[in-house]
Amino acid sequence: MIKSIINLMRKSPDIQGESDEEILRKRLDPARIPRHVAIIMDGNGRWASSRGMPRAYGHRAGVESLRDIVQISSDIGVDVLTVYAFSTENWKRPREEIDVLMDLLVEYLNKEIDELKEKNVKVKAIGKIDELPEKTRNAVAVAHKKTQNCNGLKLNIALNYGGRAEIVDAVREIAIKVEKKLIIPQNIDQELIARHLYTSGQPDPDLLIRPSGDYRISNFLLWQLAYTEFWHTDVMWPDFRKTHFLEAMLDFQNRKRRFGGLSK
Ligand code: FPP
Numbered sequence: 001m002i003k004s005i006i007n008l009m010r011k012s013p014d015i016q017g018e019s020d021e022e023i024l025r026k027r028l029d030p031a032r033i034p035r036h037v038a039i040i041m042d043g044n045g046r047w048a049s050s051r052g053m054p055r056a057y058g059h060r061a062g063v064e065s066l067r068d069i070v071q072i073s074s075d076i077g078v079d080v081l082t083v084y085a086f087s088t089e090n091w092k093r094p095r096e097e098i099d100v101l102m103d104l105l106v107e108y109l110n111k112e113i114d115e116l117k118e119k120n121v122k123v124k125a126i127g128k129i130d131e132l133p134e135k136t137r138n139a140v141a142v143a144h145k146k147t148q149n150c151n152g153l154k155l156n157i158a159l160n161y162g163g164r165a166e167i168v169d170a171v172r173e174i175a176i177k178v179e180k181k182l183i184i185p186q187n188i189d190q191e192l193i194a195r196h197l198y199t200s201g202q203p204d205p206d207l208l209i210r211p212s213g214d215y216r217i218s219n220f221l222l223w224q225l226a227y228t229e230f231w232h233t234d235v236m237w238p239d240f241r242k243t244h245f246l247e248a249m250l251d252f253q254n255r256k257r258r259f260g261g262l263s264k
Pocket of ligand 1 (some may be wrong): 043047085086090101107
């Protein structure tokens with residue numbers, strides 16, 4: 001589908017020698033860029049296995065995709081990008097794979113942070129950060145501090161993240177405030193709950209992207225995804241590049257969102 005759009009556009013005389021990415025970017029409506037895009041970066045393991053390589057090879061390749069997607073998100077003016085890097089359920093994986101993922105995170109943050117800062121990207125980790133290994137917590141703290149004054153793309157890295165755990169944390173915090181009489185139960189509403197989530201102050205995702213063929217939410221942003229549009233592809237995350245992201249953007253821009261109401 002996207003290839004046929006690109007080929008059609010290539011027939012136009014004013015599109016000569018342009019890359020697929022440039023062609024797709026020209027079709028984007030700058031007024032309708034999603035404010036918040038969430039991504040479940042899935043398929044690293046299968047991608048590696050299909051090449052006869054260990055799963056770690058897939059995770060490392062997945063970092064390259066992340067780099068590309070942060071870049072394009074920032075370039076087209078996405079406000080918030082939330083990526084699922086490690087779930088509360090991922091602790092069930094073999095110790096060796098967990099160590100690889102934690103090391104990759106530290107490596108990514110240490111290597112990229114200056115460039116992220118230069119690109120005005122504000123990095124935040126969301127999840128049960130206190131339970132992460134010390135080296136990961138330190139890398140996250142440094143990234144957070146270094147980019148705290150950036151006001152471009154907000155990059156949320158979901159780490160030791162679970163949607164249910166996030167809601168439990170919010171409920172607990174609210175209950176403590178009720179106990180201290182800082183909140184009265186009658187004032188608990190959706191806005192108040194949203195303000196106690198890790199994404200407090202950020203808009204809910206407009207678009208959720210899940211590569212690699214599965215149709216699951218996997219305990220990701222359960223509260224925030226209530227009215228999010230879903231975009232799905234069979235492409236594995238390590239193969240997911242800027243053109244796939246732009247394809248998702250174009251598809252999103254063609255949708256009519258009703259938020260439970262009727263089309264205008
Ligand atoms: C899911 O693929 C992916 C993960 C559990 C980790 C995602 C991590 C990265 C993309 C790299 C590290 C991240 C950062 C922020 C540096 P899977 O392993 O479940 O793949 P499978 O479904 O094919 O087994």
